[in-house]
Amino acid sequence: MTDDLVRAAQRGHLPALKLLYQQYASGVLRLVTGILGSVEDGRDLTQEIFIKAFEKLPELQNVAAFAGWLKQLSSRMAIDQLRRKSDWAQPEILELIEAPDDWVQACDLLTQLDDVEELLRVLSTSERALVWLFAVEGYRHDELATLMATSEMAVRQRYRRAIVKLKATLINKVSHETARRL
Incomplete structure (x- = not known):
């Protein structure tokens, strides 16, 4: 079912695009909100991710890999947004206590x-x-x-x-x- 939906969306079928969004938006939002630490930023980025995903969707060759492809795209875009923030690469002084081995x-x-x-x-x-x-x-x-x-x-x-x-x-x-x- 999802494969057919992705194929229809690749052809620009608007109801298929809408269904894909409805099916995956909450998962993408959870992922990017967890990375960004802000629901507001997560909502904004979720919209950007789906815009980019729908633009790139015709290039996806393996429609069965759609979910993983979308997750990877979402993670990359969230990390790219973090890189633009000033504290991404700043080293921090950490307390010296023993970390769990496991x-x-x-x-x-x-x-x-x-x-x-x-x-x-x-x-x-x-x-x-x-x-x-x-x-x-x-x-x-x-x-x-x-x-x-x-x-x-x-x-x-x-x-x-x-x-x-x-x-x-x-x-x-x-x-x-x-x-x-x-």
Whole structure:
């Protein structure tokens, strides 16, 4: 069904384009909002993504790959928007505490938190995007390195630093909540 819809959209069939938008817009919005950290920015970028996607859609040769192609396009456009922000590449001084050895376990804990968006605000723009893409969207470190035009080692180091920062924030939050109860 989706393949036929994509083929119709490639031919410029307006109802097919509308259905594709309706089917995928919420997922794209969730992805880019997680990367950008702003629902308003996410909404604006979602519109831009679909404009670009519909312009490029006739070039898509494998219609069955539409969802992955759209996700990749969305991620790239969100990262490009982040690169235009001033704090994308600025190094930060991080607290020296031990990071969890099991990054996957840390990500599982992160995705289970009720206030994950509030917690992610302690991260820089680039750190938040990296953690979101890895922990929530399921990108691998090698894929992120390609997407972010850097080495896999750099991605792993940035990710580890972000997890250290999140852990420190969580420890601090738990300490404050415990002290408040006493």
